Amino acid sequence: MKTRKWFFILLIGFMILGGPSTSGQDLMDILEEEIPETTSMVAATFKGTRIGTGHSVETRKRGVLEFLISHRFGRTNGGFYELFGLDESNIRFALEYAATDRLTVAVGRSSFDKSYDGYIKYRLLQQSSGAQSFPISMTILGSLAAKTLKDYLPEDKPSLGDRMAYTAQALIARKINENLSLQISPTYIHRKELFAPGDPKHIFALGMGGRMKITSQVAINAEYYHNFNPIPSISPTNALTLGIDIETGGHVFQLLLTNAITMIEKSFITETRDEFFKGDIHLGFNISRAFHLAKKERRSQW
Protein backbone atom coordinates (compact mmCIF):
# COMPACT_ATOMS: atom_id res chain seq x y z
CA MET A 1 0.00 0.00 0.00
CA LYS A 2 2.81 2.32 0.90
CA THR A 3 4.74 1.64 -2.31
CA ARG A 4 1.61 2.33 -4.30
CA LYS A 5 1.19 5.75 -2.70
CA TRP A 6 4.80 6.65 -3.53
CA PHE A 7 4.29 5.48 -7.00
CA PHE A 8 1.36 7.85 -7.50
CA ILE A 9 3.35 10.75 -6.14
CA LEU A 10 6.12 9.97 -8.61
CA LEU A 11 3.64 9.64 -11.43
CA ILE A 12 2.05 13.01 -10.70
CA GLY A 13 5.49 14.56 -10.45
CA PHE A 14 6.41 13.10 -13.79
CA MET A 15 3.19 14.42 -15.32
CA ILE A 16 4.02 17.94 -14.15
CA LEU A 17 7.65 17.89 -15.16
CA GLY A 18 7.75 15.71 -18.21
CA GLY A 19 4.27 16.06 -19.57
CA PRO A 20 3.51 17.42 -23.03
CA SER A 21 4.12 21.03 -22.13
CA THR A 22 6.81 22.04 -24.59
CA SER A 23 8.26 25.51 -24.44
CA GLY A 24 9.40 27.64 -27.35
CA GLN A 25 12.98 26.59 -26.78
CA ASP A 26 12.03 22.93 -27.08
CA LEU A 27 10.37 23.68 -30.39
CA MET A 28 13.56 25.41 -31.54
CA ASP A 29 15.48 22.27 -30.55
CA ILE A 30 13.16 20.18 -32.70
CA LEU A 31 13.80 22.52 -35.65
CA GLU A 32 17.53 22.32 -34.99
CA GLU A 33 17.35 18.58 -35.57
CA GLU A 34 15.26 19.05 -38.68
CA ILE A 35 17.80 21.26 -40.49
CA PRO A 36 18.82 19.25 -43.54
CA GLU A 37 22.53 18.74 -44.04
CA THR A 38 23.30 21.01 -46.91
CA THR A 39 26.43 21.74 -48.90
CA SER A 40 26.95 25.40 -49.56
CA MET A 41 29.25 26.67 -52.28
CA VAL A 42 31.77 29.22 -51.12
CA ALA A 43 30.96 32.40 -53.01
CA ALA A 44 32.95 35.58 -53.61
CA THR A 45 36.47 34.28 -53.07
CA PHE A 46 37.41 37.47 -54.89
CA LYS A 47 35.14 40.35 -55.79
CA GLY A 48 36.24 40.69 -59.37
CA THR A 49 37.20 38.32 -62.14
CA ARG A 50 40.71 39.80 -61.82
CA ILE A 51 42.84 39.91 -58.68
CA GLY A 52 44.72 42.89 -60.04
CA THR A 53 46.14 42.32 -63.48
CA GLY A 54 45.68 38.55 -63.76
CA HIS A 55 42.58 36.44 -63.48
CA SER A 56 40.99 35.29 -60.22
CA VAL A 57 39.04 32.02 -59.88
CA GLU A 58 35.79 33.98 -60.12
CA THR A 59 33.39 33.65 -62.99
CA ARG A 60 30.06 35.42 -63.25
CA LYS A 61 26.71 33.72 -62.98
CA ARG A 62 24.85 32.54 -66.06
CA GLY A 63 23.57 35.31 -68.29
CA VAL A 64 25.78 38.08 -66.93
CA LEU A 65 27.56 40.17 -69.53
CA GLU A 66 30.35 42.16 -68.03
CA PHE A 67 31.72 45.19 -69.78
CA LEU A 68 35.25 45.62 -68.49
CA ILE A 69 37.27 48.76 -69.02
CA SER A 70 40.87 48.52 -67.86
CA HIS A 71 43.27 51.38 -67.96
CA ARG A 72 46.98 51.75 -67.16
CA PHE A 73 48.70 55.10 -67.16
CA GLY A 74 52.42 55.65 -67.76
CA ARG A 75 55.12 55.51 -65.10
CA THR A 76 54.40 57.74 -62.14
CA ASN A 77 58.15 58.51 -61.92
CA GLY A 78 57.98 60.22 -65.30
CA GLY A 79 57.88 63.53 -63.47
CA PHE A 80 55.84 66.64 -64.13
CA TYR A 81 56.76 66.66 -67.84
CA GLU A 82 54.78 63.42 -68.28
CA LEU A 83 52.25 64.61 -65.68
CA PHE A 84 53.31 61.64 -63.55
CA GLY A 85 52.40 59.15 -66.23
CA LEU A 86 48.96 60.49 -67.06
CA ASP A 87 50.07 61.46 -70.60
CA GLU A 88 50.58 57.87 -71.60
CA SER A 89 47.96 55.20 -71.40
CA ASN A 90 47.05 51.70 -72.37
CA ILE A 91 43.39 50.85 -72.43
CA ARG A 92 41.63 47.53 -72.82
CA PHE A 93 37.94 47.15 -73.53
CA ALA A 94 36.38 43.75 -73.17
CA LEU A 95 33.05 42.02 -73.25
CA GLU A 96 32.99 39.02 -70.98
CA TYR A 97 29.93 36.80 -71.11
CA ALA A 98 29.01 34.07 -68.64
CA ALA A 99 27.31 31.42 -70.80
CA THR A 100 26.78 29.24 -67.73
CA ASP A 101 27.62 29.57 -64.03
CA ARG A 102 30.91 27.83 -64.86
CA LEU A 103 31.83 28.99 -68.36
CA THR A 104 32.84 32.49 -69.43
CA VAL A 105 33.93 33.55 -72.90
CA ALA A 106 35.42 36.94 -73.67
CA VAL A 107 36.92 39.15 -76.31
CA GLY A 108 39.06 42.19 -75.67
CA ARG A 109 41.12 44.79 -77.39
CA SER A 110 44.12 46.62 -75.95
CA SER A 111 45.58 49.81 -77.33
CA PHE A 112 49.09 48.60 -76.39
CA ASP A 113 50.49 46.79 -79.47
CA LYS A 114 46.97 47.07 -80.92
CA SER A 115 46.31 43.62 -79.50
CA TYR A 116 43.18 41.54 -79.75
CA ASP A 117 42.59 38.82 -77.20
CA GLY A 118 40.04 36.23 -76.32
CA TYR A 119 39.67 33.73 -73.54
CA ILE A 120 37.65 30.82 -72.31
CA LYS A 121 37.44 30.39 -68.58
CA TYR A 122 35.91 27.34 -66.94
CA ARG A 123 35.21 26.80 -63.27
CA LEU A 124 36.28 23.22 -62.69
CA LEU A 125 36.00 22.84 -58.93
CA GLN A 126 34.34 24.98 -56.33
CA GLN A 127 35.20 25.28 -52.68
CA SER A 128 32.27 24.23 -50.51
CA SER A 129 31.35 23.76 -46.89
CA GLY A 130 28.73 21.68 -45.13
CA ALA A 131 27.79 18.08 -45.85
CA GLN A 132 30.16 17.65 -48.79
CA SER A 133 32.94 20.11 -48.17
CA PHE A 134 35.78 20.73 -50.58
CA PRO A 135 38.87 22.77 -49.66
CA ILE A 136 39.67 24.70 -52.85
CA SER A 137 38.29 26.29 -55.97
CA MET A 138 39.92 25.67 -59.31
CA THR A 139 39.29 27.47 -62.57
CA ILE A 140 41.09 26.85 -65.83
CA LEU A 141 41.78 29.55 -68.36
CA GLY A 142 42.84 29.41 -71.97
CA SER A 143 43.57 32.66 -73.76
CA LEU A 144 45.04 33.81 -77.02
CA ALA A 145 46.34 37.18 -78.06
CA ALA A 146 47.24 38.64 -81.43
CA LYS A 147 49.41 41.67 -81.92
CA THR A 148 48.33 43.77 -84.89
CA LEU A 149 50.70 46.72 -84.50
CA LYS A 150 52.50 47.39 -87.80
CA ASP A 151 55.98 47.52 -86.32
CA TYR A 152 57.71 45.71 -89.17
CA LEU A 153 59.13 46.62 -92.53
CA PRO A 154 56.57 46.24 -95.35
CA GLU A 155 58.71 43.65 -97.12
CA ASP A 156 58.83 41.20 -94.17
CA LYS A 157 55.27 41.31 -93.01
CA PRO A 158 54.77 38.45 -90.55
CA SER A 159 51.78 36.16 -90.83
CA LEU A 160 49.06 36.50 -88.18
CA GLY A 161 50.11 33.11 -86.80
CA ASP A 162 53.57 34.47 -86.07
CA ARG A 163 52.10 37.27 -83.97
CA MET A 164 50.08 35.04 -81.69
CA ALA A 165 50.62 33.89 -78.14
CA TYR A 166 48.62 31.32 -76.19
CA THR A 167 48.22 31.02 -72.46
CA ALA A 168 46.99 28.19 -70.26
CA GLN A 169 46.44 28.80 -66.58
CA ALA A 170 45.21 26.78 -63.65
CA LEU A 171 43.81 29.16 -61.04
CA ILE A 172 43.67 27.53 -57.63
CA ALA A 173 42.25 29.47 -54.70
CA ARG A 174 41.01 29.06 -51.21
CA LYS A 175 38.85 31.44 -49.24
CA ILE A 176 40.62 31.00 -45.91
CA ASN A 177 37.99 32.96 -44.02
CA GLU A 178 35.42 35.60 -44.86
CA ASN A 179 38.13 38.23 -45.22
CA LEU A 180 41.18 36.45 -46.56
CA SER A 181 41.48 34.60 -49.86
CA LEU A 182 44.67 33.26 -51.45
CA GLN A 183 45.38 32.02 -54.94
CA ILE A 184 48.20 30.40 -56.88
CA SER A 185 48.18 30.40 -60.67
CA PRO A 186 50.57 28.05 -62.49
CA THR A 187 50.90 29.45 -65.99
CA TYR A 188 52.20 28.20 -69.32
CA ILE A 189 52.63 30.60 -72.22
CA HIS A 190 53.36 29.54 -75.77
CA ARG A 191 54.75 32.41 -77.83
CA LYS A 192 54.79 32.35 -81.59
CA GLU A 193 55.89 35.92 -81.63
CA LEU A 194 59.61 36.16 -80.85
CA PHE A 195 61.68 39.27 -80.22
CA ALA A 196 64.94 37.59 -81.23
CA PRO A 197 65.64 34.23 -82.89
CA GLY A 198 66.89 32.47 -79.73
CA ASP A 199 63.94 33.49 -77.50
CA PRO A 200 62.08 30.72 -75.68
CA LYS A 201 58.74 29.67 -77.12
CA HIS A 202 57.60 27.98 -73.94
CA ILE A 203 57.46 30.12 -70.83
CA PHE A 204 56.47 28.97 -67.37
CA ALA A 205 55.36 31.24 -64.58
CA LEU A 206 53.70 31.04 -61.20
CA GLY A 207 51.25 33.65 -60.04
CA MET A 208 50.49 34.28 -56.39
CA GLY A 209 47.73 36.53 -55.19
CA GLY A 210 45.48 37.36 -52.31
CA ARG A 211 42.78 39.65 -51.09
CA MET A 212 41.95 41.00 -47.69
CA LYS A 213 38.49 42.40 -47.09
CA ILE A 214 38.59 45.66 -45.15
CA THR A 215 34.88 46.49 -45.06
CA SER A 216 31.93 44.87 -46.76
CA GLN A 217 32.55 47.05 -49.84
CA VAL A 218 36.32 47.43 -49.86
CA ALA A 219 39.15 44.91 -50.19
CA ILE A 220 42.89 45.19 -50.79
CA ASN A 221 44.59 42.87 -53.24
CA ALA A 222 48.15 41.90 -54.06
CA GLU A 223 49.38 39.81 -56.96
CA TYR A 224 52.81 38.69 -58.11
CA TYR A 225 53.84 36.62 -61.11
CA HIS A 226 57.19 34.86 -61.01
CA ASN A 227 58.58 34.08 -64.44
CA PHE A 228 60.82 30.96 -64.47
CA ASN A 229 62.38 31.42 -67.90
CA PRO A 230 62.25 35.08 -68.89
CA ILE A 231 62.93 36.05 -72.50
CA PRO A 232 66.67 36.91 -72.50
CA SER A 233 66.52 39.44 -75.37
CA ILE A 234 64.26 41.85 -73.48
CA SER A 235 65.32 40.99 -69.88
CA PRO A 236 61.85 41.33 -68.39
CA THR A 237 60.85 41.81 -64.75
CA ASN A 238 58.19 40.06 -62.69
CA ALA A 239 54.79 41.73 -62.56
CA LEU A 240 53.61 43.00 -59.20
CA THR A 241 50.20 44.58 -58.66
CA LEU A 242 48.74 46.13 -55.54
CA GLY A 243 45.13 47.17 -55.62
CA ILE A 244 41.97 48.23 -53.88
CA ASP A 245 38.57 46.79 -54.82
CA ILE A 246 35.55 48.98 -54.32
CA GLU A 247 32.21 47.35 -54.93
CA THR A 248 28.98 49.22 -55.53
CA GLY A 249 25.85 47.41 -56.64
CA GLY A 250 26.47 46.21 -60.20
CA HIS A 251 29.97 47.74 -60.43
CA VAL A 252 33.36 46.62 -59.24
CA PHE A 253 35.99 49.33 -59.29
CA GLN A 254 39.62 48.29 -58.89
CA LEU A 255 42.31 50.91 -58.34
CA LEU A 256 45.82 49.59 -58.91
CA LEU A 257 49.51 50.31 -58.64
CA THR A 258 51.56 48.04 -60.87
CA ASN A 259 54.78 47.78 -62.85
CA ALA A 260 52.91 46.12 -65.75
CA ILE A 261 51.33 48.37 -68.32
CA THR A 262 49.47 45.57 -70.10
CA MET A 263 46.55 43.42 -68.99
CA ILE A 264 46.74 40.29 -71.12
CA GLU A 265 48.55 37.24 -69.75
CA LYS A 266 51.19 36.70 -72.44
CA SER A 267 52.08 40.34 -72.22
CA PHE A 268 52.19 41.29 -68.54
CA ILE A 269 53.76 37.98 -67.51
CA THR A 270 56.48 37.82 -70.17
CA GLU A 271 57.01 41.36 -71.46
CA THR A 272 56.92 43.58 -68.37
CA ARG A 273 60.16 45.54 -68.14
CA ASP A 274 59.48 48.13 -65.47
CA GLU A 275 60.83 47.69 -61.98
CA PHE A 276 58.28 48.30 -59.24
CA PHE A 277 60.80 49.00 -56.51
CA LYS A 278 62.72 51.48 -58.67
CA GLY A 279 59.58 53.54 -58.92
CA ASP A 280 58.40 52.40 -62.36
CA ILE A 281 54.87 52.25 -61.07
CA HIS A 282 51.78 52.68 -63.20
CA LEU A 283 48.50 53.86 -61.84
CA GLY A 284 45.63 51.82 -63.24
CA PHE A 285 42.04 50.86 -62.82
CA ASN A 286 39.58 48.18 -63.85
CA ILE A 287 35.92 49.08 -63.97
CA SER A 288 33.31 46.45 -64.60
CA ARG A 289 29.64 46.87 -65.19
CA ALA A 290 27.48 43.77 -65.09
CA PHE A 291 24.39 43.43 -67.28
CA HIS A 292 21.94 40.64 -66.56
CA LEU A 293 20.91 39.26 -69.92
CA ALA A 294 19.17 36.12 -68.66
CA LYS A 295 16.77 36.08 -65.77
CA LYS A 296 17.54 33.50 -63.18
CA GLU A 297 15.22 30.53 -63.10
CA ARG A 298 13.46 30.37 -59.80
CA ARG A 299 11.76 27.44 -58.23
CA SER A 300 8.54 29.11 -57.31
CA GLN A 301 5.78 27.13 -55.73
CA TRP A 302 3.39 29.93 -55.03
Add this chain to the structure above:
Amino acid sequence: MQLLHIVLWFLLFTLTATAQDQFITRNGYISFFSHTPVEDIEAVNNQVLSIVDIKTGEVAVSLLMKSFQFEKALMQEHFNENYIESDKYPKATFQGKIMNLKEVLSGEKGVATVSGELSIHGRTNPLTMEGKITISDRTLRFEGSFMVTVADYDIKIPSIVARNIAREVRVTCILDHHPYP
Protein backbone atom coordinates in the same frame (compact mmCIF):
# COMPACT_ATOMS: atom_id res chain seq x y z
CA MET B 1 -0.79 -5.57 -12.42
CA GLN B 2 -2.99 -2.62 -11.72
CA LEU B 3 0.08 -0.40 -11.52
CA LEU B 4 1.30 -1.53 -14.90
CA HIS B 5 -2.06 -0.65 -16.39
CA ILE B 6 -1.90 2.83 -14.99
CA VAL B 7 1.62 3.34 -16.32
CA LEU B 8 0.71 2.07 -19.77
CA TRP B 9 -2.40 4.23 -19.98
CA PHE B 10 -0.40 7.21 -18.86
CA LEU B 11 2.31 6.65 -21.48
CA LEU B 12 -0.27 6.15 -24.18
CA PHE B 13 -2.03 9.33 -23.16
CA THR B 14 1.10 11.49 -23.18
CA LEU B 15 2.41 10.08 -26.46
CA THR B 16 -0.80 10.51 -28.41
CA ALA B 17 -1.31 13.94 -26.93
CA THR B 18 2.05 15.22 -28.21
CA ALA B 19 1.50 13.69 -31.60
CA GLN B 20 -1.65 15.71 -32.16
CA ASP B 21 -0.37 18.93 -30.69
CA GLN B 22 2.56 19.72 -32.87
CA PHE B 23 2.59 20.70 -36.51
CA ILE B 24 5.72 21.15 -38.59
CA THR B 25 6.86 22.19 -42.06
CA ARG B 26 10.26 21.75 -43.64
CA ASN B 27 9.54 23.65 -46.85
CA GLY B 28 7.69 26.73 -45.74
CA TYR B 29 7.69 29.85 -47.91
CA ILE B 30 9.05 33.18 -46.76
CA SER B 31 9.78 36.03 -49.13
CA PHE B 32 10.78 39.62 -48.69
CA PHE B 33 10.16 42.56 -50.92
CA SER B 34 11.96 45.86 -51.01
CA HIS B 35 10.45 48.66 -53.03
CA THR B 36 12.16 51.91 -53.97
CA PRO B 37 11.59 54.21 -56.93
CA VAL B 38 14.90 52.93 -58.33
CA GLU B 39 14.24 49.21 -58.20
CA ASP B 40 12.21 46.42 -56.64
CA ILE B 41 14.09 43.57 -55.03
CA GLU B 42 12.46 40.30 -54.13
CA ALA B 43 13.90 37.15 -52.63
CA VAL B 44 12.20 33.85 -51.92
CA ASN B 45 13.05 31.08 -49.48
CA ASN B 46 11.22 27.78 -49.92
CA GLN B 47 13.09 25.83 -47.25
CA VAL B 48 11.72 27.42 -44.11
CA LEU B 49 11.41 25.25 -41.02
CA SER B 50 8.46 26.04 -38.79
CA ILE B 51 6.76 24.30 -35.90
CA VAL B 52 3.57 25.14 -34.00
CA ASP B 53 2.32 23.58 -30.77
CA ILE B 54 -1.44 24.14 -30.58
CA LYS B 55 -1.60 23.00 -26.97
CA THR B 56 0.61 25.82 -25.74
CA GLY B 57 0.39 28.15 -28.71
CA GLU B 58 4.17 28.23 -28.98
CA VAL B 59 5.67 28.86 -32.40
CA ALA B 60 9.23 28.51 -33.69
CA VAL B 61 10.54 29.35 -37.16
CA SER B 62 14.06 28.92 -38.48
CA LEU B 63 15.58 29.54 -41.91
CA LEU B 64 18.96 29.70 -43.59
CA MET B 65 19.76 33.11 -45.08
CA LYS B 66 21.68 31.46 -47.92
CA SER B 67 18.49 29.75 -49.09
CA PHE B 68 17.00 33.06 -50.24
CA GLN B 69 16.86 33.08 -54.03
CA PHE B 70 17.14 36.39 -55.85
CA GLU B 71 16.41 37.23 -59.43
CA LYS B 72 19.92 38.56 -59.99
CA ALA B 73 22.88 36.45 -58.92
CA LEU B 74 24.93 39.50 -57.95
CA MET B 75 22.18 40.69 -55.61
CA GLN B 76 22.21 37.32 -53.89
CA GLU B 77 25.97 37.48 -53.52
CA HIS B 78 25.88 41.01 -52.10
CA PHE B 79 23.03 40.07 -49.75
CA ASN B 80 25.00 37.15 -48.30
CA GLU B 81 28.46 38.68 -48.44
CA ASN B 82 27.97 42.33 -47.67
CA TYR B 83 24.69 42.97 -45.89
CA ILE B 84 23.52 39.87 -44.03
CA GLU B 85 26.97 38.31 -43.56
CA SER B 86 25.58 34.79 -43.91
CA ASP B 87 28.81 33.09 -42.89
CA LYS B 88 28.75 34.88 -39.56
CA TYR B 89 24.97 34.84 -39.07
CA PRO B 90 23.66 31.88 -41.09
CA LYS B 91 20.14 31.76 -39.66
CA ALA B 92 17.14 33.90 -38.96
CA THR B 93 14.81 32.63 -36.25
CA PHE B 94 11.49 33.55 -34.70
CA GLN B 95 10.21 32.34 -31.35
CA GLY B 96 6.78 33.35 -30.26
CA LYS B 97 3.32 32.50 -29.13
CA ILE B 98 -0.18 32.67 -30.55
CA MET B 99 -1.77 35.22 -28.24
CA ASN B 100 -5.42 34.48 -29.05
CA LEU B 101 -5.06 30.69 -29.00
CA LYS B 102 -8.55 30.02 -27.58
CA GLU B 103 -10.29 32.03 -30.27
CA VAL B 104 -8.19 30.41 -32.96
CA LEU B 105 -8.87 26.87 -31.72
CA SER B 106 -12.58 27.40 -31.21
CA GLY B 107 -12.77 28.61 -34.78
CA GLU B 108 -14.25 31.95 -33.73
CA LYS B 109 -11.52 33.83 -35.45
CA GLY B 110 -9.40 32.82 -38.45
CA VAL B 111 -6.80 35.45 -37.64
CA ALA B 112 -3.99 34.64 -35.24
CA THR B 113 -2.00 37.29 -33.42
CA VAL B 114 1.53 36.02 -33.01
CA SER B 115 3.91 37.78 -30.70
CA GLY B 116 7.53 36.97 -30.10
CA GLU B 117 11.12 37.72 -30.93
CA LEU B 118 12.70 37.85 -34.37
CA SER B 119 16.45 37.34 -34.74
CA ILE B 120 18.25 38.37 -37.93
CA HIS B 121 21.93 39.21 -38.41
CA GLY B 122 22.65 38.39 -34.76
CA ARG B 123 20.17 41.00 -33.45
CA THR B 124 16.86 40.28 -31.75
CA ASN B 125 13.79 42.49 -31.70
CA PRO B 126 10.21 41.97 -30.53
CA LEU B 127 7.68 41.36 -33.27
CA THR B 128 3.91 41.06 -33.36
CA MET B 129 2.11 40.04 -36.51
CA GLU B 130 -1.30 38.94 -37.62
CA GLY B 131 -2.01 36.21 -40.08
CA LYS B 132 -4.70 33.97 -41.43
CA ILE B 133 -4.68 30.59 -39.76
CA THR B 134 -6.55 27.43 -40.73
CA ILE B 135 -6.29 24.31 -38.63
CA SER B 136 -7.58 20.84 -39.42
CA ASP B 137 -6.60 17.36 -38.23
CA ARG B 138 -3.97 17.02 -40.93
CA THR B 139 -2.82 20.57 -41.62
CA LEU B 140 -2.10 23.91 -40.05
CA ARG B 141 -1.71 26.75 -42.52
CA PHE B 142 -0.46 30.19 -41.58
CA GLU B 143 -0.35 33.13 -43.96
CA GLY B 144 0.92 36.45 -42.76
CA SER B 145 3.06 39.41 -43.51
CA PHE B 146 4.86 42.11 -41.56
CA MET B 147 7.36 44.91 -42.04
CA VAL B 148 11.00 44.70 -40.97
CA THR B 149 13.08 47.83 -40.51
CA VAL B 150 16.53 47.03 -41.88
CA ALA B 151 18.35 49.33 -39.44
CA ASP B 152 16.80 47.56 -36.41
CA TYR B 153 18.91 44.53 -37.22
CA ASP B 154 22.15 46.45 -37.62
CA ILE B 155 22.26 45.70 -41.35
CA LYS B 156 24.40 48.40 -42.88
CA ILE B 157 23.45 49.63 -46.31
CA PRO B 158 26.23 51.75 -47.84
CA SER B 159 25.12 55.19 -49.00
CA ILE B 160 25.96 54.37 -52.62
CA VAL B 161 23.18 51.77 -52.85
CA ALA B 162 20.90 53.39 -50.27
CA ARG B 163 18.51 54.52 -52.99
CA ASN B 164 18.15 50.95 -54.25
CA ILE B 165 17.25 49.28 -50.97
CA ALA B 166 14.17 50.17 -48.95
CA ARG B 167 14.48 51.04 -45.27
CA GLU B 168 11.57 48.79 -44.51
CA VAL B 169 11.02 45.52 -46.31
CA ARG B 170 7.82 43.52 -46.40
CA VAL B 171 8.15 39.93 -45.29
CA THR B 172 5.48 37.46 -46.39
CA CYS B 173 5.15 33.93 -45.06
CA ILE B 174 3.03 30.99 -46.12
CA LEU B 175 3.61 28.01 -43.87
CA ASP B 176 1.78 24.75 -44.54
CA HIS B 177 2.35 22.53 -41.51
CA HIS B 178 1.50 18.88 -41.06
CA PRO B 179 1.38 16.80 -37.86
CA TYR B 180 4.66 16.13 -36.06
CA PRO B 181 6.19 13.66 -35.70
